[in-house]
Amino acid sequence: MHEPTTNFLFPNDIHIMWSLMIALYPYITGLVAGAFIVSSLYHVFGRTELKPVSRLAMVASLSFLAVATLPLLVHLGHPERALNIMVTPHFTSAMSAFGMIYGLYLILVVVEIWLIYRTEIIETAARSTGFKRWLFSVLALGVYDTSTPAREVDHRVVTALAAIGIPMACILHGYVGFMFGSVKANAFWSTPLMPIIFLFSAVTSGIAMILVLYVIVTKVGGRRIAGDCVQSLAQWLWLFATITVTLELLEIVMLSYEQNEEWLIVEPLITDKIAFSFIGIQMIFGSLIPFILLAIVVLMRRYLTDTLRHVISFVAASILLIQVFAMRWNVVIGGQIFSKSGVGFRENYTPELGGREGVVVALVIFVAPFVMMAVFNRFLSLSPPAEDEQPGGGV
Amino acid sequence: MEHTKHIWRAAILLIVVLTGVVAVRHFMVPSSFGEMGYYRGDALYEFMDKAPEHGSQAACAECHDDIAGEKAAGAHAQVQCEVCHGTLTSHIRDDDKFADMAIDRSWRLCAHCHRRLVARPEGMPQIDPAEHLELAPGEAIPEEACLDCHDTIHNP
Amino acid sequence: MSKQKPDAGMKRRDFLKTATQGAAGMALVMIWGDLSLVSASTVTVATSGREGYAYDPTKHRFIYLIDVAKCIGCGSCVRACERENQVPRHFFRTWIERYQISRTGRTWIDSPDGARNGFEPTVLGADITKAFFVPKLCNHCTNTPCVQLCPVGASFISPDGVVLVDEKRCIGCSYCVQACPYGSRFIHPDTHTASKCTLCYHRVTKGLDTACVQNCPTEARKLGDVKVLGDEVAEIIATKEVHVLKPELHTEPNCYYSGLSREVR
Numbered sequence: 001m002h003e004p005t006t007n008f009l010f011p012n013d014i015h016i017m018w019s020l021m022i023a024l025y026p027y028i029t030g031l032v033a034g035a036f037i038v039s040s041l042y043h044v045f046g047r048t049e050l051k052p053v054s055r056l057a058m059v060a061s062l063s064f065l066a067v068a069t070l071p072l073l074v075h076l077g078h079p080e081r082a083l084n085i086m087v088t089p090h091f092t093s094a095m096s097a098f099g100m101i102y103g104l105y106l107i108l109v110v111v112e113i114w115l116i117y118r119t120e121i122i123e124t125a126a127r128s129t130g131f132k133r134w135l136f137s138v139l140a141l142g143v144y145d146t147s148t149p150a151r152e153v154d155h156r157v158v159t160a161l162a163a164i165g166i167p168m169a170c171i172l173h174g175y176v177g178f179m180f181g182s183v184k185a186n187a188f189w190s191t192p193l194m195p196i197i198f199l200f201s202a203v204t205s206g207i208a209m210i211l212v213l214y215v216i217v218t219k220v221g222g223r224r225i226a227g228d229c230v231q232s233l234a235q236w237l238w239l240f241a242t243i244t245v246t247l248e249l250l251e252i253v254m255l256s257y258e259q260n261e262e263w264l265i266v267e268p269l270i271t272d273k274i275a276f277s278f279i280g281i282q283m284i285f286g287s288l289i290p291f292i293l294l295a296i297v298v299l300m301r302r303y304l305t306d307t308l309r310h311v312i313s314f315v316a317a318s319i320l321l322i323q324v325f326a327m328r329w330n331v332v333i334g335g336q337i338f339s340k341s342g343v344g345f346r347e348n349y350t351p352e353l354g355g356r357e358g359v360v361v362a363l364v365i366f367v368a369p370f371v372m373m374a375v376f377n378r379f380l381s382l383s384p385p386a387e388d389e390q391p392g393g394g395v
Numbered sequence: 396m397e398h399t400k401h402i403w404r405a406a407i408l409l410i411v412v413l414t415g416v417v418a419v420r421h422f423m424v425p426s427s428f429g430e431m432g433y434y435r436g437d438a439l440y441e442f443m444d445k446a447p448e449h450g451s452q453a454a455c456a457e458c459h460d461d462i463a464g465e466k467a468a469g470a471h472a473q474v475q476c477e478v479c480h481g482t483l484t485s486h487i488r489d490d491d492k493f494a495d496m497a498i499d500r501s502w503r504l505c506a507h508c509h510r511r512l513v514a515r516p517e518g519m520p521q522i523d524p525a526e527h528l529e530l531a532p533g534e535a536i537p538e539e540a541c542l543d544c545h546d547t548i549h550n551p
Numbered sequence: 552m553s554k555q556k557p558d559a560g561m562k563r564r565d566f567l568k569t570a571t572q573g574a575a576g577m578a579l580v581m582i583w584g585d586l587s588l589v590s591a592s593t594v595t596v597a598t599s600g601r602e603g604y605a606y607d608p609t610k611h612r613f614i615y616l617i618d619v620a621k622c623i624g625c626g627s628c629v630r631a632c633e634r635e636n637q638v639p640r641h642f643f644r645t646w647i648e649r650y651q652i653s654r655t656g657r658t659w660i661d662s663p664d665g666a667r668n669g670f671e672p673t674v675l676g677a678d679i680t681k682a683f684f685v686p687k688l689c690n691h692c693t694n695t696p697c698v699q700l701c702p703v704g705a706s707f708i709s710p711d712g713v714v715l716v717d718e719k720r721c722i723g724c725s726y727c728v729q730a731c732p733y734g735s736r737f738i739h740p741d742t743h744t745a746s747k748c749t750l751c752y753h754r755v756t757k758g759l760d761t762a763c764v765q766n767c768p769t770e771a772r773k774l775g776d777v778k779v780l781g782d783e784v785a786e787i788i789a790t791k792e793v794h795v796l797k798p799e800l801h802t803e804p805n806c807y808y809s810g811l812s813r814e815v816r
Contacts, residue, residue: 003657
């Protein structure tokens, strides 16, 4: 007979350490990885229907990458010592991987974007004057070769980078999942599935983000939405979202079936303490509804008009963006509101509004990449050039 | 290879930047890092250099040998003076007294050890204050109740 | 578009080639040198202490023993630790838990403010058949997850087995706090770095006991050194029944308990 134990927290466990910022960070790196994968689907796997979003996806990846360190810096007790992670990285720690991986991946994305836009950069340098001319000449590295063989070289290097970038993007986000999954002290985090869940969830969020952005950017620009592109994105989104949710549920089902000690604290956690955000938002609203919507789009394509398909895809993608954030929140915060004693809960965490790790700062960090993309678009268009069908074409 | 000039320039730029980063990083590692393990060796010695706050019964006996003798003969012999009176460094600095030792006469201090609790081992002398003082229900416990009777507290 | 003279181009290219090779070579040497540092990781490499210090950390190995039956839950250890180490309020380097268990196995656990001011009687409405106090502190594990997970080499194990945090290196990421299965760590509200029991390193390296051991009125806590011949605590651990907390996690704590009942978390 198992009698209950009173609610007891270890005295140091009454404080929550990882806040809204730490839920935001994996969300952002997830978008980075996911957007990159979308772009690589075109560059590496030849999904030509995704060409309309290939540049948008790359620039989105870079923009989110640019702000990815901010939630971490804002959270650290000593942000001025943040470089210690690169100076004396302790390689037994998954977190130490951050320095190298972020740096190398940043270089890869910057180089790939540079190669993709090199022709436009040279053209802009040629027709500008003054400071802008100087800036774009520097960006062209003083080489103005836009001949077909040169562009062919660019194309091949981009393909190589896009291919190398896939495992790198996976590691960039996978290490975060590994960071949580390898903490044996935490009953909710510790599982070998965690890196996979994070990764698939990241790709889901990336595809969803690109779909949403593409529809918005195209509509605002007054252009026609490429139906094949949206359809392809919706299909990939359905696939990745389904796998993601299957894995998320599998973890819970396994714990429940095995009836091990972790379940004693995880069960009240997900059915009571975070029931609304886990069952309500993450599972029912965030997973079930998009699953149905995307099933309609994918399986009942011929019965729907273009507009209807686009609207349903857009709605499903938007909901999935919320689902992925809810998943990050539930993992990070949910994993901290019970004590290591395994028999106690503290009160639920509500983030502060202002303050260093508050909602306002989170919103600013999240909105910044969109602003960056808008600025980028003013100089170099996010839409690919009109089809000119040169052999070895544009990238 | 033809038409790869821009690739070479980019590659060289990258190598220069990366080399710079590696070089700068190398000089940022603290000098004692790795001396004894993957940490700053100085840190270990910084811990060692900190001065203790608590003394010992022998340190107290240097000046208060009469009390020390009295205490050593009684039931509180095992209890450090500093448990009830605070740390040596709150009283002595550079071998000289700079402040009075704290003397807490409240019953709460005694209750820390002697209040009856179910979880306390049987052999431990413990009382229920209200019962022990024969207080009426709801009557407050007088602040210095214990010392009223147990006035030779060092040798109770 | 290229207007460069062939000769100048060649010379420049040769120079760049040489410079790049030289730089790459230098970088490789630096990386190699630093990687050998990196391989040290959690395993200490020291074979002797520093010159000029009387205490040699490589000649000691501390262990700790708690006798649950002797603990009276007075909280003297918690207060002593707070005074010795300037521990901030509502954060704990050591604390005491009280377990009260009824005949049917229902368990009440509490630790009011870490038992800084001891405990008060509770009315539980059940027949309590088993009750005891369990002092807790950092276990200074040999296979510790907290040092493994520290990203910057701020958390480390000394050669004498004490797990410490370099406050000048710690970036305050809290990963170690998440990693500790025993809840021993916290982030100091003033220094914003990880903080925990240091086994009073500044005392034990001077031949003194830790503040908690010294101030315990019932000798429930004991400090030992396995490298000292005839050490009392080492003898008990080698010959009598002792337990550790959460042995299934394989952290190999160096803090042992005698008389640990199954209800202890």
